[in-house]
Amino acid sequence: MTDLALALLSGAVGGILIGLTPRAGNRLRNIVALVFSAASTVFSWRVAGAVFAGRTIRISGEIAGLAWSLQPDPLGAVFGLIVSTLWLFAGVYSFGYMAGEHKQRTYYTYFLLAFSVTLGVAFSGNLLALYLFYELLTFATYPLVIHERTSEAMKAGAKYIIYSLSGAGAILIAIIIVYSWTGNLEFAGGPLLAGGGLRPGLGWVLALFVAGFGVKAAIMPLHRWLPAAMCAPTPVSALLHAVAVVYSGVYGILRVIYSVFGHELTGQLHVGRILPWVAAFTILAGVIIATQQDELKRRLAYHTVSQLSYILLGAFTLHPWGLAGAICHMISYSTLKVTLFFGAGIIAKRTGKVRVSEMSGVGWQLPRTMAAFGVASLGMIGMLPLNTFWSKYYLMRGGVATGKWQLALVLITSGLINAFCFIPTVVAAFAGERGQPTLETGSGTSLMLAPMLLLAGIALLTGLWPGLVWPGVDAVVDWFF
């Protein structure tokens, strides 16, 4: 319990501390940020460890006549682990990337606050707490989206707020309806609605939930805010817009399907049967649009849209293998995508190039960056020595096991298009003339490069030994099936 409270509070306290000390130097601020995010990470690891060991950790209370609770289960623990681990990497990367940027105090304040809030999403124990943190996440990350303060950034911020709040509104309606049916919003006691049979309007409630969380999970056509938000600094794009924020939407949908409706009930609803195809559409459309983008970060953003629906697809199959694939993909995709974004950030910082068409020769200037970038690209196709191979394998197995072999076909097609998406970039990067001086110098670059190489290494390692992540995946599947 103490671990849980400390995990949530460390980030918030650190953020507020940074926010309230305008005179602190950059160096001191970085140290404070590092210490508090490391603390938060360690405590969330401890929480996750306790959850996997089968202990119940719970903080609950009644505020304003409504029950609120924090109680991580294996799914929450996995999400918390992903988020907290990657936050540490992104934090270190930020020290390199943000050096010399403006408004660093605001940046680190909200960077840490957002950490706390995301952990809140992961560890929430009932729908109300989930809703609260989901809503707060919008506000905690808004200042990061508009970091550049250009008119483009302001527009992106407005779009982000409006999309997210509308989604939250849909969720609130759905929560109210569930509350009026059950009078209880806790996740812990098995699926909330399972006992009530097929109530009229159940399909609508599911649709409202999926649409509401689907905004942050960037299900098409609710994805428009995500490419716009790419004007944020790269560590933010990497961590929040490829993992934390969008995963909170994905996580919400997983929660709704497995903890509120339950996989059996969802399977009996028409809406539940349509959902895999919505995800399949987003997978293909997202990656096809991605290949059309010239700006590297926008290409990565549309690619994120596509990849998030991999996870959703697995969840929507309502089959243990599908869910295993979804959880596995949550873990593996996040490591690779953050690597890709880190690479894009280093390229932009060191060479000033942001477009795919300008990449020729970059590989010789930034050899290690582009090597890691290339490894991650291969991962996005689903090649064997990388961890995404396994998640795709489970996903396809889930699709086939439920009799929807077409879903496997969608995944294979998407993998092929993925090859067109990134491999030409890597090839072009190494195509230009050799012998240019390397730009990977200076302590700033090594602060950016180290997390990137480490993450690519982790991706390779978990690809070679998928058993490393299997206990987590297994625990989640066991919990829900």
Place this chain on the structure above:
Amino acid sequence: MRATIEVHLPVFVVIMPLFVAFVLPTLARRIRLVEGVVTSTTVLWFLGAGYLASLVLIRNGNPIGYSLGGWPAPWGIELSVGSLSCLFLLMVAGVSLPVALFAAGNMAHEVGGPKRITRFYVLCLLLGGALAGMAVTSDLFNVFVLVEVATLSCCGLVSSRNHPLAAEAAFNYLILATLGSALILGGIGFLYIITGHLNMGFASQELNRIWQEYPHVVWMAVSFLLVGFGVKSALFPLHVWLPDAHSAAPSPASAILSGLAVKGYAICLIKVLYNVFGVALIQELGMHRILTLLGMIAITAGSLFALTQDKLKRRLAFSTVAQVGYIFLGLGLANSMSLAGTLFHMASHAVIKSGLFLAAGAIIATTGNDRISEMAGVGRQMPITMAAFTVCSVSLVGIPLFSGFIGKWNLLLGSLEAGNRLAQAVIILGSVLCAAYLFPIIRVAYFEPAPAADWQDPGLPQKTALILLAAGVILLGVAPGPFLELAKRAALDLLVMK
């Protein structure tokens, strides 16, 4: 002694501000003394209201009756203090206190010399007394008298600012409000003609016995009352006077007008509709559908108008139009959840909107302009003011753990119980639009590049007032306890036919 106070407390909370209002002009030369008297009056008033509320809560919501002058009910005027009255009294006195603090020593630039300021306080106290009267009275003609007192003091408050626009706005308000008063008087007259009673309880019994004999008169009465109170509480599309009046008034007056006065008329309408007509008759007449529809239109239209305003106080004024829509929507849904939600939202909006207007007043007074687009940098240079503004905005949008959420949560439960899907969608739409018109202000204030100006938070009493209101918003959101209890009891009282 204590027993005497307890017995006379219902009339004391009405008489006290009125009495002080009449004494105040004699002190006009000593403005410090005037301000001190006003502030201590509001403190005493708040304590009285709180004591009354605790008495009612101890009695499990049983109303405390009081016959004015010792004349019993059908002949004399009866005051009745139930949960509804207590909630409203607490809200009026609780908001008046910070507003009085804010006004202290801060009115010269908006109002003028000591005499004008004293007149301003007199009007405030008259309005407060009238609102308290509306809360406790259960006599129809008394309602009309109090409505008139309140209307005239509101007009005076609007015109008290030394600015040509204020006079014009006050005049427009006077014309429309008088029209509203005439309609209210007409409606009450119709009721008196067919029932022969002015006491709400007796009129209600008689009305429910005989209404089928006079269906047209009943229709006339209810539509006159709806339109009359609709004009006064700025129900869309009868709100046309409000944006001018509330933005032209001095800021503390705007806070009272938007936060309290508008709700006073709504309380009168609630009493007339639910205590005289009764929920069964309302539904028989189809009034609940009309109210719901009007509420939904008001929420949508008010919010959309608010979006297009660039002047800070006008945007807040249109936001009031939208929030009044929530009150009417909840009235129309006519079940215990929705009524509790409405009443709670009324109280929380009173605190929120006063906070917003006071913060806006402080900002406008410091920066010298009232355009949102020119507010860049306010967040850094006036941290406390802008923090209070932000807390109030977030609450109005309805983020959990702030007061706005609880009202909307109950309203949503109520619309679910009434089976009204559209109402749910509109409540949520209203929240999203509310974010759309309030957050840009916060964004400009905090995140846009600041000009090199030397702005500062207002003085200590003003800061205290803002902090009190922001704290109130959070307190109502985290621990609504007695307030929510009062709202729920009041909702049940309204639904039970006596």
